[in-house]
Amino acid sequence: MTSSEPNPLPVLLRGGRPLGGPATDLLLDEGAIAAIGADATSRAGAEVIEVVEADGLVILPGLVDLHTHLREPGREDAETVETGTRAAARGGFTAVHAMANTDPVADTAGVVEQVRRLGQEAGYCDVQPVGAVTVGLQGQRLAEMGAMADSAARVRIFSDDGHCVSDAVLMRRALEYVKAFDGVVAQHAQEPRLTEGAQMNEGPLSGMLGMRGWPAVAEEAIIARDALLAAHVGSRLHVCHVSTAGSVELLRWAKGKGWAITAEVTPHHLLLTDELAATYDPVYKVNPPLRSAADVDALRAGLADGTIDAVATDHAPHPREDKECEWAAAAFGMLGLETALSVVHQSMVDTGLLDWAGVADRMSFRPARIGQLATHGRPLAVGEPANLVLYDAAVSEVVRPQDSASLSRNTPYAGRTLPGRVVATYLRGRCSTAVETVPA
Amino acid sequence: MRRHLLSAGDLSREDAVLVLDTAEEMRSLADRPIKKLPALRGRTVVNLFFEDSTRTRISFEAAAKRLSADVINFAAKGSSVSKGESLKDTALTLQAMGADAIVVRHHSSGAPHRLASAQWTHGSVINAGDGTHEHPTQALLDAFTMRRHLGDLEGRRVTIVGDVLHSRVARSNALLLSTLGAEVTLVGPPTLLPVGVASWPVHTSYDLDSSIVKSDAVMMLRVQRERMNESFFPSAREYSRRYGLDTRRMALLPDHTLVLHPGPMNRGMEISADVADSTRSVIVEQVSNGVAVRMAVLYLLLSGSNVPIETPVGES
Numbered sequence: 206m207t208s209s210e211p212n213p214l215p216v217l218l219r220g221g222r223p224l225g226g227p228a229t230d231l232l233l234d235e236g237a238i239a240a241i242g243a244d245a246t247s248r249a250g251a252e253v254i255e256v257v258e259a260d261g262l263v264i265l266p267g268l269v270d271l272h273t274h275l276r277e278p279g280r281e282d283a284e285t286v287e288t289g290t291r292a293a294a295r296g297g298f299t300a301v302h303a304m305a306n307t308d309p310v311a312d313t314a315g316v317v318e319q320v321r322r323l324g325q326e327a328g329y330c331d332v333q334p335v336g337a338v339t340v341g342l343q344g345q346r347l348a349e350m351g352a353m354a355d356s357a358a359r360v361r362i363f364s365d366d367g368h369c370v371s372d373a374v375l376m377r378r379a380l381e382y383v384k385a386f387d388g389v390v391a392q393h394a395q396e397p398r399l400t401e402g403a404q405m406n407e408g409p410l411s412g413m414l415g416m417r418g419w420p421a422v423a424e425e426a427i428i429a430r431d432a433l434l435a436a437h438v439g440s441r442l443h444v445c446h447v448s449t450a451g452s453v454e455l456l457r458w459a460k461g462k463g464w465a466i467t468a469e470v471t472p473h474h475l476l477l478t479d480e481l482a483a484t485y486d487p488v489y490k491v492n493p494p495l496r497s498a499a500d501v502d503a504l505r506a507g508l509a510d511g512t513i514d515a516v517a518t519d520h521a522p523h524p525r526e527d528k529e530c531e532w533a534a535a536a537f538g539m540l541g542l543e544t545a546l547s548v549v550h551q552s553m554v555d556t557g558l559l560d561w562a563g564v565a566d567r568m569s570f571r572p573a574r575i576g577q578l579a580t581h582g583r584p585l586a587v588g589e590p591a592n593l594v595l596y597d598a599a600v601s602e603v604v605r606p607q608d609s610a611s612l613s614r615n616t617p618y619a620g621r622t623l624p625g626r627v628v629a630t631y632l633r634g635r636c637s638t639a640v641e642t643v644p645a
Numbered sequence: 646m647r648r649h650l651l652s653a654g655d656l657s658r659e660d661a662v663l664v665l666d667t668a669e670e671m672r673s674l675a676d677r678p679i680k681k682l683p684a685l686r687g688r689t690v691v692n693l694f695f696e697d698s699t700r701t702r703i704s705f706e707a708a709a710k711r712l713s714a715d716v717i718n719f720a721a722k723g724s725s726v727s728k729g730e731s732l733k734d735t736a737l738t739l740q741a742m743g744a745d746a747i748v749v750r751h752h753s754s755g756a757p758h759r760l761a762s763a764q765w766t767h768g769s770v771i772n773a774g775d776g777t778h779e780h781p782t783q784a785l786l787d788a789f790t791m792r793r794h795l796g797d798l799e800g801r802r803v804t805i806v807g808d809v810l811h812s813r814v815a816r817s818n819a820l821l822l823s824t825l826g827a828e829v830t831l832v833g834p835p836t837l838l839p840v841g842v843a844s845w846p847v848h849t850s851y852d853l854d855s856s857i858v859k860s861d862a863v864m865m866l867r868v869q870r871e872r873m874n875e876s877f878f879p880s881a882r883e884y885s886r887r888y889g890l891d892t893r894r895m896a897l898l899p900d901h902t903l904v905l906h907p908g909p910m911n912r913g914m915e916i917s918a919d920v921a922d923s924t925r926s927v928i929v930e931q932v933s934n935g936v937a938v939r940m941a942v943l944y945l946l947l948s949g950s951n952v953p954i955e956t957p958v959g960e961s
Contacts, residue, residue: 404754412839415754415778415816420840484762485755529733529763533753533776 215239216634217249221259221595223585225561231264233591236633241587259595262628265565267299267330267592268546269572269581271391271469272366272445272517274538275301275332277323278316279308284522284612286323286332289542292520292610294329294637296542297594297627300573300581301330305337306367312337312348314356321358329637330630333576336360338379338390342368347379354386361577364391366445367492369427371397376431380440389467389575391443392431394452395493399423404533406479406494414482416532419494421449428452432459432466443575444468446519448493450503457512467575469517470504472541472548473617477501481617487528487535488617491521501552508567509558515572518545522613540616543609546596547623554598555624561598591634597626649761649770650942653781653817658824665789667941672934674711684948685714691744692718693735694773695751700908701773701783704932705748708939714947717742732756736765744768746947754778769946777811783907784817786938788825790931791862794903799826804856806832806888807866807915808877810839814907815866819847832856833888836877853888858897864905865890865916881914891917895925903927 215234222228223241231238232245232254240248249256270293276284286303293301303320305311311320317334324332336353340346342365353360363383370376370392379390400423405411407418428444432455435442447453447468459466473491478498481489489495507513521538528535549568553559559567573582583589604618630638647655656664674680690709692702702718709716721735732751739747746769749757754776761770774780788798795801803822809815809831822829823846830848831838842849850856857863868888870881878884885891890904898904904916904925912918921928 407840409841409844412810412841413816413845415776415813417777418840485758486762526731529731531732531751531753531756531759534732 215249215252215254216631217245217254217256218259218264218595219256221262221264223264224565225263225598228261231585233631233634236591238585238587238589238591257629261599263561263596263598264585265297265561265594265596266569266582266585267594267630267632268297268568269576269578270298270301270518270520270542270545271362271515271572271576272519273301273303273542274306274519274521275303275320276522277307278319282524282612286320287327287329288610288612289520289522290324290327290329290332292542294630294632295610295627296544297546297596297630298542299330299592299630299632299637300576300578301332302362302576303332303334304366305335305364306342310337310341311335312340312342314349314352314358317353317358317360318356330632331578331581333578334358334360335362335364335366335391338363338365338370339375344368344370344372344375347375347382350383350388351386354388361386361388362391362443362575363388364393364445366391366393369393369395369397371427373430373434377434377438380435380442381438384440387577389441389443391445392427393445394424394427394431396423396426399426403494404490405482406496408479408497410479410482414485416482421451421496421500424449424493425451425455428455432464435466436462436464441465441467446471446474446493446517447504447507447513448474448496448500450500453503453507453512456507460512467514468512469515469572470508470513471519472516472545472552473539474504475501475508475516475552476548477617485532487530487532488539488615488619490532490535490537491539492537505552505556505558508553509563514567515575516545516549516568517572518542522611523615524613528615538615540609540611540613542611544604544616544618544623546627547625548618550598550625551623591631594630595628597628598624600626602626648946650781650946651757651761651770651772652779653784653821653824656781656821656824661785661788661821661824664785664938664941664945665792667945668785668789668934668938671940671944672937675933675937681711681713683713684944685709685712688714688745688947689743690714690716690746690748690943691739691742692716693721693739693747693749694719695721695749695756696774698750698774700932701750704935705773705939707936708943711936712940712943714943717744732759733763733765736760740766740768746771746943748773750774752776771942771946774813776813778813779817780813781817781821782935782939782942783814784821785942786931786935787818787864787905787907788821789938790905790927790934791903793934794927795861795901798822801827801861802830802859803827803862803864804830804832804860805864805866806853806890808837808868808872809833809842809866810837812866818864819845823847830856834878834884837872854894854897857894857902858899860898860902862903862905863890863898867907867909867911868915870911870914885914889915889917890920892919895920895923898925905931908932
């Protein structure tokens with residue numbers, strides 16, 4: 206399938222609940238929302254169309270992920286753009302930001318254009334490449350960010366994710382430089398000296414388990430420094446995968462100053478805690494590490510009050526052999542695309558912290574604004590692009606790794622029951638989840 | 646008893662006392678002309694060592710052989726870190742060879758847990774030291790040695806001194822000794838006590854002199870000189886002055902107080918030669934008790950706790 210192909214028939218979504226509100230009908234035609242309510246119902250009667258019974262399903266704008274590792278080029282044994290975006294569509298996403306830590310690194314116009322093209326060819330969701338801040342993610346000199354911004358990939362988010370831009374001068378220059386093309390630096394906040402050889406959250410448990418601790422201050426010190434730098438040079442800063450209560454406090458302080466700072470949190474940091482490291486099962490090994498229950502509570506509160514702008518998956522596929530080993534030898538990272546909405550459902554909606562409109566804001570509207578994606582994260586209104594997801598909030602399912610569309614199987618939720626299920630995702634009016642059959 | 650021995654914290658008080666009582670019987674064998682029991686005849690014990698430790702390996706080897714088990718020593722130099730054979734493939738190989746017990750020493754904390762929980766092998770897994778995590782048979786032999794001199798450890802005061810942060814011996818001892826009712830105090834510079842140690846079932850102190858005067862046993866941990874290059878302390882001399890056990894400090898100890906060290910010692914660093922060779926020192930005895938304790942562990946894990954110890958070979 207390719208994204209340029211027009212949808213053969215208009216689609217009538219019957220009885221769905223936009224943002225969890227009252228049930229209504231939506232007519233999708235020519236890639237846009239053509240009509241809503243009685244108008245949609247009557248127009249549908251006049252035209253030959255495909256009718257989808259969406260009775261009681263929650264309708265959300267297509268989700269936007271700010272942080273996805275698609276692994277192509279270079280690690281096609283872990284994931285490809287095709288398999289990763291297929292998993293994204295199944296998770297309700299219509300746009301993902303492909304992180305730059307590929308091989309070769311996405312630090313030139315050529316690589317970002319290749320990744321964008323692979324996304325277009327696969328057609329499951331829009332792939333917006335993220336460009337590297339420094340050449341080869343080495344933290345030595347700036348990558349050609351201007352060339353990536355001007356390329357066909359129109360890169361606006363730059364990140365050395367996986368590595369912190371720890372050099373204060375280099376970070377300052379990057380923040381200044383991207384102002385020329387309205388870019389934003391997305392920082393992986395991790396002070397390298399404080400985290401040498403670190404394996405898990407530093408706390409009572411790391412001491413007991415004999416694992417090198419990863420202190421919260423290693424993240425917080427960088428966030429504080431970068432907030433001050435961004436304010437000083439008048440630039441935008443985005444903070445990747447915030448994981449500690451202290452980080453939330455610092456963000457609240459920086460935003461209170463009126464500085465242009467945004468932040469994301471991963472689904473796993475909203476649900477899982479460092480207690481899981483006691484299993485020594487590396488499926489729970491992730492960067493930044495799983496933190497304490499108090500941190501989880503603070504992250505949820507920060508996401509609820511808007512201090513944290515977005516949920517971003519940090520979907521990080523790894524081949525089996527990189528997780529079937531002892532903890533210290535294992536790779537960092539976990540899958541996230543297909544379970545993100547269900548995890549947010551459990552941690553934020555079932556707890557009363559967010560309603561579905563709030564979920565749409567944190568998983569679609571705001572991330573699209575941060576990534577400057579014009580056709581995503583739009584309201585569910587007539588004339589808007591038909592990027593949306595149908596979600597059954599009434600069911601719950603056991604996560605089975607073997608059912609994943611990802612090439613990898615490193616989900617931390619295997620065997621766990623999570624609420625809700627994505628029934629269908631529409632990208633410009635076309636169902637991007639239709640080609641798979643989900644085994645019972 | 647459980648199927649595996651991964652952490653000293655897995656042992657209930659009853660389990661721990663059973664191991665120590667069984668070790669007492671095993672030890673008495675050493676005084677007999679024939680030191681061998683037929684208990685594990687036909688069973689295979691593999692010593693899987695990813696890290697060099699001749700002392701621990703020969704201790705386990707002697708223990709298994711005295712129980713008539715077949716012993717295979719497997720020195721796995723590589724690991725998945727160095728892109729040698731993976732832990733999983735090594736385990737599958739040992740499983741195929743019919744290992745009934747795998748005694749594993751590994752540089753990565755938790756590697757024995759992975760071996761026991763990942764279903765790669767059906768044998769019993771015995772942790773012979775994993776990274777900076779635990780070394781449960783060392784704690785058992787330390788408790789055994791202390792019990793022989795002090796009697797029941799309930800209410801006894803044990804001070805463990807030195808690099809607690811990197812010590813698997815300290816972790817296992819803290820857990821086991823608290824299970825046995827002893828009062829444990831960990832002493833070291835603040836840089837070498839783990840964050841969160843306040844939640845352990847122990848007391849902590851930065852001052853050695855005030856801690857040892859009320860101790861029934863003092864256990865000195867090995868401190869690697871390289872730690873000073875990582876700024877855990879300024880110099881070997883300053884460490885030794887503040888946390889080493891020398892003749893002056895030994896004079897502060899009550900008459901009955903024992904001195905232990907898991908070995909190998911850095912004489913002149915954490916312990917002076919005078920102290921190591923003094924009459925209070927039970928360091929050599931720890932080594933011989935190690936064999937008896939490991940015999941007890943192998944015996945209980947492999948033949949079941951209900952089977953009585955059989956008569957020695959040739960003595961029936």
